[in-house]
Amino acid sequence: MSETLLVTGGAGFIGANFIRTISELRPTWRVVTLDKLTYAGNLDNLEAVEHTFVHGDIAKRPDVDGALASAGTGAIVVHFAAESHVDRSIQDGAPFLHTNVVGTQVLLDAARAHGVKRFVHISTDEVYGSLPEGEFRDENGTLNPSNPYSASKAASDHLVGAAVNTHGIDAVITRCSNNYGPYQFPEKLIPLMIANATNDKTLPVYGDGLHQRDWIHVRDHCEAVLAVLEGGRAGEIYNVAGRNHMTNLDVLRFLLGALGKPESLIRHVQDRPGHDRRYAPDDQKIERELGWKPRFSFDESMRATIEWYGQNARWVKRALSGEYRQYYEEQYGERLKA
Ligand code: NAD
Ligand code: TYD
Numbered sequence: 001m002s003e004t005l006l007v008t009g010g011a012g013f014i015g016a017n018f019i020r021t022i023s024e025l026r027p028t029w030r031v032v033t034l035d036k037l038t039y040a041g042n043l044d045n046l047e048a049v050e051h052t053f054v055h056g057d058i059a060k061r062p063d064v065d066g067a068l069a070s071a072g073t074g075a076i077v078v079h080f081a082a083e084s085h086v087d088r089s090i091q092d093g094a095p096f097l098h099t100n101v102v103g104t105q106v107l108l109d110a111a112r113a114h115g116v117k118r119f120v121h122i123s124t125d126e127v128y129g130s131l132p133e134g135e136f137r138d139e140n141g142t143l144n145p146s147n148p149y150s151a152s153k154a155a156s157d158h159l160v161g162a163a164v165n166t167h168g169i170d171a172v173i174t175r176c177s178n179n180y181g182p183y184q185f186p187e188k189l190i191p192l193m194i195a196n197a198t199n200d201k202t203l204p205v206y207g208d209g210l211h212q213r214d215w216i217h218v219r220d221h222c223e224a225v226l227a228v229l230e231g232g233r234a235g236e237i238y239n240v241a242g243r244n245h246m247t248n249l250d251v252l253r254f255l256l257g258a259l260g261k262p263e264s265l266i267r268h269v270q271d272r273p274g275h276d277r278r279y280a281p282d283d284q285k286i287e288r289e290l291g292w293k294p295r296f297s298f299d300e301s302m303r304a305t306i307e308w309y310g311q312n313a314r315w316v317k318r319a320l321s322g323e324y325r326q327y328y329e330e331q332y333g334e335r336l337k338a
Pocket of ligand 2: 085086087178187188189190192204205206207211212213248
């Protein structure tokens with residue numbers, strides 16, 4: 001059956017990869033994109049992809065009404081739009097509450113008014129907080145967010161749950177681990193370190209570098225979102241993982257090895273305040289219920305990702321516009337001098 005999707009945050013990293021995945025796997029579906037085009041939103045990410053673009057803020061009801069009217073009754077909302085970078089949330093939490101919390105509530109209210117068929121909310125494994133060695137969290141795990149970004153995402157998950165319980169809205173939630181792949185804004189660990197290593201610049205690892213993340217290729221995440229959109233049970237939450245746990249230092253050593261650069265480029269810098277030590281989602285439910293599991297190996301798809309950034313230097317240059325340079329100075333200027 002052909003569907004119409006309203007994709008929020010479609011000009012960002014995962015949203016754009018998702019729209020590209022849909023255009024390939026569900027070519028008859030129609031896509032309306034709603035995006036505010038913050039520093040992280042870039043229409044270059046959707047070059048040559050068919051979609052209707054609406055420029056607007058998810059926290060502003062008239063913007064959302066306009067986008068939903070364009071999508072029409074019975075559309076499916078796939079909600080990626082967010083402020084997504086932990087370090088920025090530590091510098092200033094307010095935009096995170098505006099978009100992640102207020103924006104999600106405005107979208108939920110509008111979705112109800114416009115007769116949306118399903119609401120797919122994209123969340124994160126960070127809502128479970130930092131986990132002790134050896135422990136994994138399934139979807140019943142207590143939420144224990146510990147930075148302004150993850151707290152705002154946990155709040156948005158609760159708002160979606162409240163809309164299901166109060167209004168009977170058909171919503172599903174995904175909670176994925178750390179993504180890598182093409183079109184990721186070069187402030188996040190992987191694209192930042194690829195860019196720095198390529199240019200023989202220092203790789204600033206926070207603290208001892210032994211913090212652990214589960215890494216997943218963005219295409220795997222996008223296919224998981226599609227599986228949940230089509231087959232997830234209403235009101236349910238699905239964790240999504242790449243089943244690939246690594247310390248930050250091991251990730252950096254892999255990147256340096258693949259690029260043929262020396263490990264001496266790694267520089268330990270002052271730790272992120274309140275830095276979560278370990279995220280580890282248990283993703284058995286999505287495999288059991290929907291038959292989804294990650295298909296991409298870290299080694300091969302990280303090498304392909306490195307190659308993509310190498311071949312898309314113009315994209316990187318355009319993404320690194322004035323605002324980002326100012327942020328970089330604030331984030332690393334003092335740390336690199338210390
Ligand atoms: P991103 O920062 O690359 O993109 C966010 C997009 O949302 C941008 O295009 C931006 O312009 C848009 N946006 C921001 N505020 C908006 C607003 N008020 N109204 C409309 N659009 C707005 O983020 P991403 O990495 O693609 O993450 C997408 C989603 O996936 C987020 O909800 C994030 O929490 C979640 N997530 C990300 C990861 C990851 O590793 N990146 C992992 C798990 C979950
Ligand atoms: P990030 O990509 O910001 O994702 P998140 O914090 O949401 O997991 O960072 C991934 C890990 O890399 C995290 O433990 C913080 C660490 N990190 C560094 O050590 N140095 C850096 O410059 C950045 C951006 C991140």
